[in-house]
Amino acid sequence: LEQDLPLVWGRTITSVFFGGGTPSLFPPAAIDRFLSAAAARLRFAPGLEITLETNPGTAEHGAFPAYAAAGVNRLSFGVQSFDDGCLTRLGRIHDSAQAERAVRLAQDAGFGNINLDLMYALPQQSLAMAEHDLRRAFALAPTHISHYQLTIEPNTLFAARVPAGIPDDDAAYDIQEHCQALLAEHSYAQYEVSAYARDGNTCAHNLNYWRFGDYLGIGAGAHGKITSGAEQTLLRRFKRKHPSDYLRHAASAERIGGDSVIEPAQRPFEFMLNALRLVEGFSLRLFEQRTGLARHVIAGELAAAQAHGWIAIDGEQITPTALGRRFTNDVILLFLKD
Template sequence: MSLIPPPLSLYVHLPWCVRKCPYCDFNSHEGRGPLPFDAYVDALLADLDHDLPLVWGRTVQTVFFGGGTPSLFPAEAIDRFLQGASARLRFAPGAEITLETNPGTTEHGRFESYRAAGVNRLSFGIQSFDDGCLQRLGRIHDSGEAEAAVKLAQDAGFDNFNIDLMYALPGQSLAMAEHDLERAFALQPAHVSHYQLTLEPNTVFAARPPEGIPDEDAGWDMQEHCQALLAEAGYAQYEVSAYARPGRQCAHNLNYWRYGDYLGIGAGAHGKISLGHDDRILRRWKHKHPTRYLADAGTVAAIGGDDAIDPGRRPFEYMLNALRLVEGFRLRDFEARTGLPGHTIAPALEAGIARGWLARQDDRIVPTDEGRRLTNDLVSLFLEG
């Protein structure tokens, strides 16, 4: 089998935020004093120039500005980057361009400017519409500011936007989780990300867990109840924590989960590129700290590491992504994206089917409801040797 390069995305990491949330394990840094927006855009473009030889001739299907809090960056900086990137790379017509935004970091008038710069999708990090929950999460906004920010974006012409919500929050009941969804539905988002609070290593919450986190059974009740509410409201689940109206799935994240390729630029950004000419899959990441990144961007010194994914690891990597999707995967896609023949995973597939974790549907292998509940156990079937 030969490796066929899949669709290509561009991930851009903007690392600063107003205040680091106690549950956050992303590469984010509290901004102190004026932020170096112009210098950082220069660094991003230099970083992109350095990685371009990995993707000569390929078309970018999606762009995603993640953080940190990308909406801290003025629209002029986003515009300058997109103009520079589109001069270096071919962008697909109508490419999805997403900007993460947090209420409280976008003033009136900025959404129109983001839209003029080419951003056509927004992702609002709201997490909850309950002011008490927001305070316990360390968020800088309240529910009123969250609703106002979404409405400002709608006034600016955005109808393709996501609302991020978390459940099993400190002090949260089932009724409160339901109320969060009702408040979200009233704003008519195209997409809802709905995921459970987890205590990630190296976070404040992991070191000092807050009181009142619902137990495992209560969290499971919230998940099942909220999934039903989302379905009733017209949001179809297509991934473990992602729900969308018809045709409004996040194309960028779908490319991740289908084991697509992506350039990762910016401080701490990770990328994955298939190099079909020599059947290699390369993972590359950049140094995390913004100061070091600004000094080294565009040189080998900015690269935190390169990791070639050997064939033995590819089945596990592929399934770690694809089995998050309700749609599962097709065997021919596995072969194209990994460069491996389908028979290499036949024993693991049969084991998954025998345990009731996988099922065959026409030409697809899909995770069952039980398989989605036991994702870690399911994916572990594909570990090497």
């Protein structure tokens, strides 16, 4: 943080997110020290959202009140599934009983703003099993559910050894449609491709990503995006990935794994990659503010998307249609420059 302060002097911090896997292994006292040190160096907005990602398999009784005392006011549990067979096939270290217990411990400690991560289209998962996962989640009454499809990423164990029984595209879409209807029935409003909130409890931190806002990435493997200068230079920066390697260089420029500037020609695609995930879409004014470009540079692509029935244009507002949300990748690709 000390090293990156010059990038964000004078700016207000509107959210903090402790992520990257299992930050709940970080003791509450360390979270408290970091937040206190950060607040002493940067302006924190009143009531800012402070989220801690939590692995149900590492949740400890007694830790949640201490996290709350440190300033954490939102928890995100990586449940993934309430089916023990699915969890085993995913290689998770917790079972469904541990997940439920961890969430209830957090609620007993006073946490009211809780997200549950759930995946669907898992190996050997049926539509009924995916529905059962959601019903188990509803019983815990979280304020937010992230419900996303399993994807096989390159250079992962699943990519090297694809598990049997992954639902095909048609089956996955059937699960998605059925679960979206179930979430709406239980008052979880979809506001992004895979994000659903009750009573307006959207995730401020993730909304900043999707609106192409700036964020500072601190720690091993962290990524950030910062806009600076009169010319609105958009800088992406990532830190060294391996924790021990990062710690050896944390106090020097060697901590940086790489920097890259988002050139003007790339910005429409980068913006759409985020903003078109939102059900509300975006305003042309926001596009201009976040990219530093005039709206006319995307007029042709917007017209093409509208002709396909993928977006609706109402004055300043660009909104994906139901068809557009189904073919989000195709819409985004319109803005990719050769």
